[in-house]
Amino acid sequence: MNDHLDRIDVAQRIWPEPDILPLEVVGLGFEAGGRHLLSGVRLRFEAGVRTFVIGPNGAGKSLLLRLCHGLLEPSAGTIVWNGNPGAQHRRRQGMVFQHPMLLRRTVLGNVTYALKVHGIRGRANRERAFEMLHETGLEALARSPARVLSGGEQRRLALARAWSLEPRVLFLDEPTASLDPAGTVAVEDIMLRISESGTKLVVASHDLAQVRRLADEVVFLHQGRLLEQSPKGRFFAAPVSAEGKAFIEGRLSW
Amino acid sequence: MNDFSNAIAVAWELVIGLDADLVEIVVLSLEISLSAVFIATLVALPLGAAVAVFRFPGRGACIVLLNALMGLPPVAVGLLIYLLLSRAGPLGEHGLLYTPAAMVIAQAVLVVPIIAALAQQVLSELYGEYEEQLRSLGVSSARAIPTLLWDGRFSLLIAVLAGFGRASAEVGAVIIVGGNINHLTRVMTTTIALETSKGNLAMALGLGLILVLIVVLVNALTVVVRSGASRLQGR
Numbered sequence: 001m002n003d004h005l006d007r008i009d010v011a012q013r014i015w016p017e018p019d020i021l022p023l024e025v026v027g028l029g030f031e032a033g034g035r036h037l038l039s040g041v042r043l044r045f046e047a048g049v050r051t052f053v054i055g056p057n058g059a060g061k062s063l064l065l066r067l068c069h070g071l072l073e074p075s076a077g078t079i080v081w082n083g084n085p086g087a088q089h090r091r092r093q094g095m096v097f098q099h100p101m102l103l104r105r106t107v108l109g110n111v112t113y114a115l116k117v118h119g120i121r122g123r124a125n126r127e128r129a130f131e132m133l134h135e136t137g138l139e140a141l142a143r144s145p146a147r148v149l150s151g152g153e154q155r156r157l158a159l160a161r162a163w164s165l166e167p168r169v170l171f172l173d174e175p176t177a178s179l180d181p182a183g184t185v186a187v188e189d190i191m192l193r194i195s196e197s198g199t200k201l202v203v204a205s206h207d208l209a210q211v212r213r214l215a216d217e218v219v220f221l222h223q224g225r226l227l228e229q230s231p232k233g234r235f236f237a238a239p240v241s242a243e244g245k246a247f248i249e250g251r252l253s254w
Numbered sequence: 255m256n257d258f259s260n261a262i263a264v265a266w267e268l269v270i271g272l273d274a275d276l277v278e279i280v281v282l283s284l285e286i287s288l289s290a291v292f293i294a295t296l297v298a299l300p301l302g303a304a305v306a307v308f309r310f311p312g313r314g315a316c317i318v319l320l321n322a323l324m325g326l327p328p329v330a331v332g333l334l335i336y337l338l339l340s341r342a343g344p345l346g347e348h349g350l351l352y353t354p355a356a357m358v359i360a361q362a363v364l365v366v367p368i369i370a371a372l373a374q375q376v377l378s379e380l381y382g383e384y385e386e387q388l389r390s391l392g393v394s395s396a397r398a399i400p401t402l403l404w405d406g407r408f409s410l411l412i413a414v415l416a417g418f419g420r421a422s423a424e425v426g427a428v429i430i431v432g433g434n435i436n437h438l439t440r441v442m443t444t445t446i447a448l449e450t451s452k453g454n455l456a457m458a459l460g461l462g463l464i465l466v467l468i469v470v471l472v473n474a475l476t477v478v479v480r481s482g483a484s485r486l487q488g489r
Contacts, residue, residue: 071389090392101387104380104405104487113401117391145488 020081020089020168021047021200023068029076030063030224038063038224041077045169045202050195052211052232053204055221056252061204062098064221065171068202069095091118094167098174100158102146107138107157110146114161132160136190152183159190163199170194172203176210188214208248212236220244222252257455264456269463276460283441286354286428287421290361291369294421295414298366302373302413303399306381320374323367328360332430335360339431352433357441360427365417372413377402380409408483412476419472423465 028041038060045051045068053061066072068079070088081087103110111129115121120128133139136156141149146157155175162170175191176184191214195201205211211218211232218235220228220243227241239245246252268276305316337343339351339359350356380402388398403410425443432439434448442461449458 069390071386090390095390097386097390101383103384103387103401114391117393117397145486147488 018082019047020084020087020092021045022082023169024080025064025068025077026080027077028064028067028074028079030060030067030072031075036224038067038074039076041221041224041226043219043226043229045200047200049216050201050203050214051217051219052215053202053219053221054206054208054211054247056247057206058223059221060224061221062173063224064219065095065173065202065204069093069171071095089168091165092167093169093171094162094165095171096155096158096162096173096175098177100154102149102154102157105146106143107133107146107149108142110157111161111164115164118165128164132164135163135193136160137186150183152179152186155179155183155187156190159187159194163190163194163197166197167199169200169202172201174204174206176205176207184210220247222247261455261459265459265463268456268460273460276457276464278437279440279442279445279461280464282354282439283422283443286357286441287361287418290358290421291365291414291418293358294362294365294369294417297362298369298417299373299403299410300399301366302370303377303402305370305374306377307395307398307402317371317374320367320371324371326364326367328364328424328426329430331363332360332427335363335427335431351431352435352439354432354439356431357428357439360431361421361424364424364427365421368420369413369417372416373406373410376406376409376413380406405487408479408487411479415472415476415479419469422468 023045025041025043025045028038029036030038041060041064053064055061063072067074070079070090078085081089103113105113108126108129111132112125115125115128130139130142133142136159138153138156138160141153146154149157159172159175172191176187179187188210191201191203203214215232218228218230218232219226220235220239220241222241222243228235228239228244230240235244236248239248243252267273302320305313305320335356336351338345339348339356340346341351350359381398384398384402384405388401393401423443425447428439428441429444429447432441432444434440434444440448442465446458446461446465449455449461
């Protein structure tokens with residue numbers, strides 16, 4: 001618990017302006033092609049805890065993250081950042097996609113671009129970009145085209161780019177999907193350091209071992225419905241829903 | 255056959271000897287085509303990018319129109335520009351008819367749809383890749399345009415080269431609005447047509463050789479551009 005409080009302290013030092021957390025999702029629904037992909041989701045993301053959104057394929061994990069990030073408009077319900085309905089705070093929250101989209105630029109160029117978009121230019125821009133590449137072990141590849149990087153390096157670059165903007169909240173969609181064990185460890189190490197720097201992580205994941213390693217809190221979705229939001233220990237020890245229990249035991253398909 | 259061999263030999267001498275008339279025609283042709291392509295690029299790239307990025311009613315029709323205009327008949331464009339620039343036309347007071355400026359306008363009109371349509375295709379594909387990430391970073395559609403133009407610059411350069419190929423090889427429009435006046439508006443294509451009709455095959459062949467050389471160079475340049483893109487952008 002002290003670990004959570006430390007992260008909140010760090011966050012308060014970095015972001016002196018009014019916090020955008022907690023993030024509340026009220027009655028959230030999303031419909032496409034006549035199908036209800038997400039219905040009646042109600043949850044609250046607090047500062048200081050690493051939240052993992054889990055569930056089988058098609059449960060609505062990525063969709064929930066995209067809706068919270070503001071890339072999609074919900075069909076029903078509202079998303080409220082710290083009591084402020086309608087605000088998106090795009091500059092204070094980021095997202096890293098399952099298949100990171102890297103610009104047709106160098107590794108360095110991908111980070112400097114994001115910083116420039118957020119008004120950080122000149123020397124401060126380059127220094128911050130190099131700092132992030134150093135943090136993610138990509139400094140030696142700074143001048144390489146981003147698109148020739150390996151899958152693991154591309155994930156790290158996407159994290160470096162997102163982290164460089166010091167987001168208050170970072171949504172990560174399957175950040176280690178299809179990575180080898182070494183690549184997974186490297187990405188998870190960066191995720192931990194981002195979290196320790198005070199950024200709230202909301203992560204969609206299939207990987208229960210990763211959830212056990214990194215999560216503080218679990219949000220369990222099944223067929224577009226929220227079935228549980230509980231601390232990791234409680235979820236794994238005594239899941240409330242039968243679906244949650246079946247998912248942990250590997251018996252739940254979509 | 256003998257006449258043909260002689261014509262080739264004389265043509266070769268004209269080219270190698272940098273014949274003054276030939277050089278004048280080649281330089282004027284390049285000036286006109288490069289100016290036209292430069293102006294067309296300034297119009298066509300933002301136009302293509304805007305159609306690629308913005309969603310508006312009639313966008314589909316706009317894309318169909320741009321693609322259709324790629325095949326504009328040069329003589330029809332020449333006639334239209336002629337009507338606009340002739341003394342009785344709305345722009346007649348500027349006295350542009352039968353000047354290089356009129357030829358630049360005609361070629362630019364022909365080239366704008368080519369560059370714009372190709373740019374739209376290139377940038378639509380690129381925006382499809384980039385859109386979600388750019389929106390995630392808080393980049394508006396309007397602000398995405400310079401990003402797309404920069405990141406798509408190699409493909410766009412190929413579109414511009416295609417426009418230059420069209421402009422430099424075009425004859426129908428420039429002969430109508432330029433009049434093929436010696437030492438004033440005579441360019442390679444119109445001279446080839448004229449000299450061939452007069453039976454002066456040497457000059458026609460000499461210019462033909464240079465025109466083919468330009469086309470080959472433009473194509474070689476596209477290969478170099480593709481290779482540069484692959485090296486610098488990793489694709």
